Amino acid sequence: MQKQIKSALISVFYKDGLETLVPTLHKLGITIYSTGGTQSFIEKLGIPVIPVENLTSYPSILGGRVKTLHPVVFGGILGKRNDEVHVAEMQQYNIPEIDLVIVDLYPFEETVASTSEESAIIEKIDIGGPSMIRAAAKNFSSLTVVAAKDDYKKLEEILDAQNGVTTIEQRKAFATKAFEVVAHYDVAIAHYFNSEPNNEFFVAVSNPQPMRYGENPHQKAHFFGNLKSLFNQLNGKELSYNNLVDVDAAVQLIIDFKDYSEAVFGIIKHTNVCGVAARNTVIDAWQTALAGDPESAFGGVLVCNKTIDAETANAINEIFFEVLIAPSFSEEALAILKSKKNRILLEQQIFELPKKQYKSVLNGVLVQDTDTFNYQAWKEVGAKESTEEQKRDLSFANIISKHLKSNAIAIVKEYQLVGKGCGQTSRVDALRQAIEKAKQFNFDLNNSVLASDAFFPFNDCIKIAHQAGIEAFIQPGGSIRDKDSIEYAVENDLVMVLTETRHFKH
Numbered sequence: 212m213q214k215q216i217k218s219a220l221i222s223v224f225y226k227d228g229l230e231t232l233v234p235t236l237h238k239l240g241i242t243i244y245s246t247g248g249t250q251s252f253i254e255k256l257g258i259p260v261i262p263v264e265n266l267t268s269y270p271s272i273l274g275g276r277v278k279t280l281h282p283v284v285f286g287g288i289l290g291k292r293n294d295e296v297h298v299a300e301m302q303q304y305n306i307p308e309i310d311l312v313i314v315d316l317y318p319f320e321e322t323v324a325s326t327s328e329e330s331a332i333i334e335k336i337d338i339g340g341p342s343m344i345r346a347a348a349k350n351f352s353s354l355t356v357v358a359a360k361d362d363y364k365k366l367e368e369i370l371d372a373q374n375g376v377t378t379i380e381q382r383k384a385f386a387t388k389a390f391e392v393v394a395h396y397d398v399a400i401a402h403y404f405n406s407e408p409n410n411e412f413f414v415a416v417s418n419p420q421p422m423r424y425g426e427n428p429h430q431k432a433h434f435f436g437n438l439k440s441l442f443n444q445l446n447g448k449e450l451s452y453n454n455l456v457d458v459d460a461a462v463q464l465i466i467d468f469k470d471y472s473e474a475v476f477g478i479i480k481h482t483n484v485c486g487v488a489a490r491n492t493v494i495d496a497w498q499t500a501l502a503g504d505p506e507s508a509f510g511g512v513l514v515c516n517k518t519i520d521a522e523t524a525n526a527i528n529e530i531f532f533e534v535l536i537a538p539s540f541s542e543e544a545l546a547i548l549k550s551k552k553n554r555i556l557l558e559q560q561i562f563e564l565p566k567k568q569y570k571s572v573l574n575g576v577l578v579q580d581t582d583t584f585n586y587q588a589w590k591e592v593g594a595k596e597s598t599e600e601q602k603r604d605l606s607f608a609n610i611i612s613k614h615l616k617s618n619a620i621a622i623v624k625e626y627q628l629v630g631k632g633c634g635q636t637s638r639v640d641a642l643r644q645a646i647e648k649a650k651q652f653n654f655d656l657n658n659s660v661l662a663s664d665a666f667f668p669f670n671d672c673i674k675i676a677h678q679a680g681i682e683a684f685i686q687p688g689g690s691i692r693d694k695d696s697i698e699y700a701v702e703n704d705l706v707m708v709l710t711e712t713r714h715f716k717h
């Protein structure tokens with residue numbers, strides 16, 4: 212729905228930017244209403260402007276605390292243009308339609324930063340401005356709202372290009388921004404009144420759930436989120452902070468295997484994968500994943516992409532674990548697993564990861580796109596092309612390396628994680644750890660494959676791995692010394708795949 216702008220109400224704290232915007236409005240024949248200071252500024256530009264007092268029949272009172280807060284102003288903003296009753300009432304009370312609202316709020320945050328005088332800060336809590344912004348944004352089907360100076364240019368371009376007309380999509384986009392502006396403004400005010408560190412976060416996100424404690428018993432903790440939409444909890448105690456962190460890692464892992472027709476079982480400890488296997492049956496996948504590192508699995512978080520059956524439930528029942536996540540459980544399996552009342556059983560209902568990931572650092576929050584894909588290239592640069600079996604294991608290992616803390620190395624043989632090194636400060640150490648792990652459980656590394664979450668800076672890793680029996684490698688590449696590792700692979704009849712996709716996890 213297109214709307215021709217015929218009238219505008221402008222009330223801005225900082226006047227700069229109006230010198231180009233207001234002439235554009237005037238050129239388009241738009242009637243301009245304005246509050247005191249803004250009105251003087253516009254008059255100085257030589258452009259006709261009607262004082263808002265002419266609409267309200269009141270002067271600005273109480274030191275400016277009340278100037279636009281009046282039914283004629285809010286009626287002109289909120290009245291529905293396509294509602295007969297609204298239109299009739301607007302006529303009855305002489306309320307003019309306002310088609311455009313431009314507001315720049317009192318600079319609350321700037322004032323807090325520049326003074327500690329409470330009365331000065333309180334005066335900079337804008338009341339009329341946010342009210343007009345909210346009202347205009349609510350009625351975006353009829354009018355346009357500009358709630359930030361950095362949007363003047365955008366408005367000017369639209370009005371110029373469309374001869375004073377705005378589309379519903381454009382008005383909705385301005386309204387979206389307007390609600391964000393007032394939300395941010397109110398969060399800043401709430402934070403000022405309760406200056407606990409990170410209080411902004413608490414007021415900005417709804418429904419904080421207190422947890423028993425954080426990573427350790429002496430740390431208080433909250434969870435902001437809605438688990439009910441992700442899981443159906445079938446058994447067990449309330450999820451702890453550490454449980455949630457590991458459940459997150461487990462779900463991220465299993466979602467990466469969503470294209471696998473085989474049963475995949477993963478075992479997570481402290482966010483790292485310590486066992487994972489793909490097999491034709493769920494019981495086989497479980498037993499093979501566990502065999503990869505039976506020692507670390509104790510107290511872990513387990514995840515599977517298939518229904519848990521009774522046979523698997525009986526096998527799992529033999530070990531101590533914290534959480535088991537699966538898309539479904541057979542009735543018999545559930546009865547077996549519920550034998551321990553604290554054991555957490557989650558029926559998974561989330562099969563796509565959220566698009567963004569958040570992490571707190573210092574006094575801020577980092578936001579990044581979720582690492583949703585596994586590799587963007589598959590370049591065979593070794594002595595020979597990988598066989599079908601190697602391709603299968605290489606891509607399996609590549610996914611696992613993505614779910615280990617950097618520096619990470621995953622060694623896989625026949626769809627089973629047989630050795631992993633993670634969280635190491637050097638890649639060689641991660642590799643040594645992975646080989647040691649494999650030896651600890653007597654895996655023969657001949658014909659195994661290796662994935663590295665980031666490039667090999669030197670050819671030392673490939674040499675050590677080759678000596679241990681590993682014959683195929685997958686890594687992103689991108690080191691200035693890539694050729695050293697590639698040359699070694701070529702000279703020693705090894706397979707090497709470059710993915711051009713790094714998977715750091717810090």
Ligand SMILES: NC(=O)c1ncn([C@@H]2O[C@H](COP(=O)(O)O)[C@@H](O)[C@H]2O)c1NC=O
Nearest residue numbers: 224246248249276278279280317338339340
């Ligand atoms: N109280 C009111 O009715 C009211 N209406 C608009 N304002 C604010 O007054 C400022 C503009 O005032 P002036 O045009 O007088 O400089 C804007 O920042 C606007 O957000 C108000 N001020 C505070 O709430």
